[in-house]
Amino acid sequence: MKLIIHDLNQSEADRLFGHHPDDAILIGKDQEIHQCVGCFGCWVETPGFCKIKDDFCDIGKRMAQSDEVEIVSRCLYGGFSPFVKNVLDRTLPYHQPYLTIRDGEMHQKDRYKNHVNLTVRFYGDDITLPEKTTAERFVEYNGVDLDAQSHTVSFYKNIEEMEAARQ
Amino acid sequence: MKIGLINGSPKAIGSTSEVLLDELKGLIPDDHDLVSVGMHHAMLSSTQLEDIASCDVLVFALPMYMGGIPSHMLHCLMQLEKALVESPHPITVYAIVNNGHYEGIQNETTIAMIKNWTNRAHLKWGQGIGIGTGLMIALAKDVPMGHGTKKNLAHPYSTFVNNLLDRQSGDNLYVNPTYPRFALLQGANHDWTKQGKAHGLRKKDLTLAP
Numbered sequence: 001m002k003l004i005i006h007d008l009n010q011s012e013a014d015r016l017f018g019h020h021p022d023d024a025i026l027i028g029k030d031q032e033i034h035q036c037v038g039c040f041g042c043w044v045e046t047p048g049f050c051k052i053k054d055d056f057c058d059i060g061k062r063m064a065q066s067d068e069v070e071i072v073s074r075c076l077y078g079g080f081s082p083f084v085k086n087v088l089d090r091t092l093p094y095h096q097p098y099l100t101i102r103d104g105e106m107h108q109k110d111r112y113k114n115h116v117n118l119t120v121r122f123y124g125d126d127i128t129l130p131e132k133t134t135a136e137r138f139v140e141y142n143g144v145d146l147d148a149q150s151h152t153v154s155f156y157k158n159i160e161e162m163e164a165a166r167q
Numbered sequence: 168m169k170i171g172l173i174n175g176s177p178k179a180i181g182s183t184s185e186v187l188l189d190e191l192k193g194l195i196p197d198d199h200d201l202v203s204v205g206m207h208h209a210m211l212s213s214t215q216l217e218d219i220a221s222c223d224v225l226v227f228a229l230p231m232y233m234g235g236i237p238s239h240m241l242h243c244l245m246q247l248e249k250a251l252v253e254s255p256h257p258i259t260v261y262a263i264v265n266n267g268h269y270e271g272i273q274n275e276t277t278i279a280m281i282k283n284w285t286n287r288a289h290l291k292w293g294q295g296i297g298i299g300t301g302l303m304i305a306l307a308k309d310v311p312m313g314h315g316t317k318k319n320l321a322h323p324y325s326t327f328v329n330n331l332l333d334r335q336s337g338d339n340l341y342v343n344p345t346y347p348r349f350a351l352l353q354g355a356n357h358d359w360t361k362q363g364k365a366h367g368l369r370k371k372d373l374t375l376a377p
Contacts, residue, residue: 035209035239037177038230044362048377061377077244077283078276079235082209086238096374097359099268099352106268106352112376128286134279141234141276 001025001065003116005088006072007081012159016072016166025062029083031055033090042093048111050093060093064112068119069148072162075122075155078134094146103144115149118142121166123156169200170331171222175229175240179207183305184228187263187298190312190320191226194328209242216250224259224293224331230301231266231277244284251288259334260285261293261327265301269348271341272297278339294337296327300344300351318345 002024004017013028020026032054041051042060050057063069073084080088095108120139127135136153143151156162172192176182192201202218204211206227211219219225229240236244251258262281264274274297285292298304303316313321323340330337344351363373 035177035237036232038182038232040362043373044359044368045366047363047368047373047375064376076241077236077280077287079241079280082238082241082245085233085235085241088235089232089238091233097363098356098374101348101352105270105273106348109374111374128283130279130286131283134276134283137279138234138276141273145234 002068002070003027003062003066004070004072005084007074007083008072008159016159016163025066027087033083033086035086036089036092040092040097043095043097048093050090052090056087056090059087059090060095060111063091063094063116064114066116067114069116069146070119070121072121072123075124075127075131075135078131079138088142091146102147105144107145107147110147115147118146118148118151120151120153121156121162122153123158123162125157127155168224168332168334169202169222170195171202171204171219171225173204173206173219173225173227175206175227175237175243177207177237177239179205182230183265183301184230184263186305186308187265187301188226188228189308190304190317190324191228191263191328193312194324195332199332206240206243209239211243211246216247219247220251220256220258222258224261224334225290226261226263226331227281228263228265229277231264231274234273235277236280248284248288251290255289257291259291259293259331259336261331262295263298263327264295265298265304267300267302269299269343269351271299271343273299274341275339291334292336293334294327294330295339296323297339297341299342300355303344303346303351316345319343 005027074081098109100109139153176184264277278295307316
């Protein structure tokens with residue numbers, strides 16, 4: 001299964017993902033999301049599920065069912081836009097509370113056996129060089145933190161440019 | 168000098184960021200005017216925007232979430248950027264970022280994002296400090312700076328405060344906990360099991376893959 005997380009409006013999403021595979025799940029701004037409050041309930045009260053009752057309480061499970069995760073986001077300060085980052089923040093139940101050493105650094109243990117291929121596509125017509133550098137390191141960090149099989153990052157000036165590259 | 172202390176934790180009370188700002192306050196001489204701002208939700212009030220814009224120095228204290236800035240804070244930073252760009256402000260920006268893992272360097276990218284925001288808001292970048300396992304500092308609230316859990320924090324914090332008071336820029340600083348990594352890992356894992364038990368869950372329940 002492929003999980004596509006994006007911050008596009010409906011017409012842009014239709015254009016970009018119009019012919020997505022049947023087993024792809026699209027996560028966009030039309031879904032209700034609240035911010036992670038750092039309660040760790042998803043670790044010590046309802047393991048694997050977020051305690052916040054909205055469209056994202058099972059985001060960890062959805063991530064676990066995916067072999068591909070594609071993120072399309074405006075590049076903001078070298079990271080994701082607020083909506084996309086909110087979705088990522090809410091993937092805490094995808095991890096176990098228990099700590100391990102991965103790539104020489106401390107991270108959370110995997111709760112699930114899957115290892116996603118992470119593809120991140122940033123867009124923005126005025127992304128600065130320091131922002132690009134930050135974004136590359138950020139995605140690399142996410143790749144390690146999610147224990148992804150692979151991670152790639154690319155930058156586009158606008159959706160049209162991304163659409164051409166995706167085809 | 169007016170110093171804005173901005174707490175970017177989603178927790179309004181009892182956060183590690185709050186403790187780290189309290190530690191900082193203790194090192195700032197009394198003749199400075201301190202303004203505390205809670206950035207706990209996705210929107211700042213007009214009073215908060217005015218308070219922040221009136222400062223000479225801003226110190227953001229925040230937890231690292233998934234390698235970056237927590238999402239609610241991104242909303243606030245966008246709002247603040249817009250307000251600050253409309254009229255130029257000679258503000259110098261500092262950041263204290265903590266994470267739940269051992270290595271302070273894991274906060275590097277989050278600090279870089281705050282620096283990138285500083286450039287977008289046309290402000291001057293000061294310095295960032297990344298603190299590994301910030302919770303250990305928060306739990307040792309009453310331990311004097313430079314002792315026990317706060318041993319490794321004393322010197323970097325002193326450098327950070329001196330730069331802040333002079334409105335000088337400096338290289339980012341990274342702090343690891345005083346304790347060895349394996350000891351901290353074992354201790355933290357034991358504590359998660361304990362927290363699970365408090366909710367009636369066994370160790371293996373915490374590793375379930377629903």
